Amino acid sequence: MSQGKIVLMACGSFSPPTFMHLRMFEIARDYIHSLGIGTIVGGIVSPVHDAYGKKELVAAQHRIAMLKLALRSSGWIKVSEWETQQSGWTRTKVSMQYHQDTINKCLSELNSDAPAWLPDDVLNVNSIDEPDDLAAKLNGNVEDGVTVKLLCGADLLESFATPGLWAEEDIEAIVGRHGLVVVSRAGSDPGKFIYESDALYKHRKNVLLMTNYITNEVSSTVIRRLLRRGESAKYLTDDGVLAYIRQYRLYGALPCVTEAAARYS
Numbered sequence: 001m002s003q004g005k006i007v008l009m010a011c012g013s014f015s016p017p018t019f020m021h022l023r024m025f026e027i028a029r030d031y032i033h034s035l036g037i038g039t040i041v042g043g044i045v046s047p048v049h050d051a052y053g054k055k056e057l058v059a060a061q062h063r064i065a066m067l068k069l070a071l072r073s074s075g076w077i078k079v080s081e082w083e084t085q086q087s088g089w090t091r092t093k094v095s096m097q098y099h100q101d102t103i104n105k106c107l108s109e110l111n112s113d114a115p116a117w118l119p120d121d122v123l124n125v126n127s128i129d130e131p132d133d134l135a136a137k138l139n140g141n142v143e144d145g146v147t148v149k150l151l152c153g154a155d156l157l158e159s160f161a162t163p164g165l166w167a168e169e170d171i172e173a174i175v176g177r178h179g180l181v182v183v184s185r186a187g188s189d190p191g192k193f194i195y196e197s198d199a200l201y202k203h204r205k206n207v208l209l210m211t212n213y214i215t216n217e218v219s220s221t222v223i224r225r226l227l228r229r230g231e232s233a234k235y236l237t238d239d240g241v242l243a244y245i246r247q248y249r250l251y252g253a254l255p256c257v258t259e260a261a262a263r264y265s
């Protein structure tokens with residue numbers, strides 16, 4: 001059944017962004033399209049505030065600049081600076097609600113200012129109703145407007161069980177009111193995790209699980225490790241991101257030994 005217009009939102013550190021962070025948007029869009037369970041009208045990457053205080057979290061201005069470099073060829077995924085501009089860390093539920101409310105305000109009020117993070121197609125949302133959506137709307141199965149769903153990897157889903165990290169009522173609201181789209185690695189079992197959580201099990205219709213069969217062990221940790229050892233991180237993230245890291249000397253990156261050798265040989 002169609003779930004109407006969807007904007008996928010990924011939250012995290014993105015320190016630095018990897019190809020996998022962005023690849024998961026493409027995987028999710030294809031999957032949702034192929035099942036005919038909604039129309040993806042945009043994607044938003046929302047880097048966390050500096051106050052989140054995770055190890056090796058470089059300043060938001062750098063993480064935003066790197067994300068923009070990595071996304072310069074994307075027509076549908078935008079970076080939202082909103083979380084990083086607040087006075088402190090914002091819980092994910094609050095951020096999702098803010099982005100959803102702002103999108104729907106832009107859609108309903110012709111003269112409202114569109115924020116820079118608004119994906120281009122969102123404003124065409126009323127003109128791209130698909131037959132399935134129209135039918136579902138007529139049957140009262142789909143609400144007008146856009147729903148922001150949380151796009152995440154299985155590790156973020158599993159962090160829901162870390163004692164004291166997420167508030168129970170926030171998990172309930174994120175899964176119940178918005179919905180989750182989880183990209184997991186072959187071999188991990190997020191279905192079991194959902195089964196074992198009362199809140200997730202209750203709203204399991206709102207959790208879409210996708211297995212990414214293309215090996216995807218690339219993480220920010222891996223890139224940082226390679227860089228501080230002076231090894232090549234090429235093809236794990238955008239060349240522009242790597243050039244930016246070197247320009248601003250982030251993550252203790254050493255000059256890449258093999259690249260330098262190739263240049264002078």
Ligand SMILES: Nc1ncnc2c1ncn2[C@@H]1O[C@H](COP(=O)(O)OP(=O)(O)OP(=O)(O)O)[C@@H](O)[C@H]1O
Binds near residue numbers: 018021184221
């Ligand atoms: N290889 C991957 N496959 C699927 N999802 C991923 C992958 N890497 C990161 N993600 C997801 O991207 C989002 C942002 O993650 P985050 O910024 O913590 O990246 P990370 O690479 O895991 O970082 P770090 O290595 O610094 O912990 C999370 O939802 C996370 O689950």
Ligand SMILES: O=C(O)c1ccc[n+]([C@@H]2O[C@H](COP(=O)([O-])O)[C@@H](O)[C@H]2O)c1
Binds near residue numbers: 011052091093
């Ligand atoms: O909203 C919450 O309660 C909450 C609790 C823990 C983590 N989060 C979010 O989850 C993301 C975790 O990012 P990372 O890099 O630690 O995997 C980051 O965007 C946090 O704001 C959110």
